[in-house]
Amino acid sequence: MKVTVVRSGGFAGIEQRGQSDSATDPMLTRLVDRVDLASVPPPGRRPDQFLYEIDIDGDTATVGEAQLNGPLRELVHHVLGQGR
Structure with missing residues (x-):
């Protein structure tokens, strides 16, 4: 499973992007299981x-x-932290 987060906006309008894959990030599945995007x-x-x-x-x-x-x-914080 892949998760991508893009943060945009704010006063300066600077975009931040992060991506994580459950194949290399075992914590990702536990976090996604707790989220309902709908x-x-x-x-x-x-x-x-x-x-x-x-x-x-x-x-x-x-x-x-x-x-x-x-x-x-x-x-979101976990995935954006992976992008650094």
Whole structure:
């Protein structure tokens, strides 16, 4: 399973990208199992907020930073940390 996260927006508009694969990242499967992309609310319109585009094996969702919490936050931070 592959997970890609792209963070965009914010005041400076700098994009950050991370990708992880369960073949080389054993923790990824545990994190993904706790996330339901279908239940993610649409991002609200807030000036200068970060937007996170999350792709889990072709299933995608865009999340505003205000909606990024719990298991979804853990997943995003984990994947973005892999991209460094």
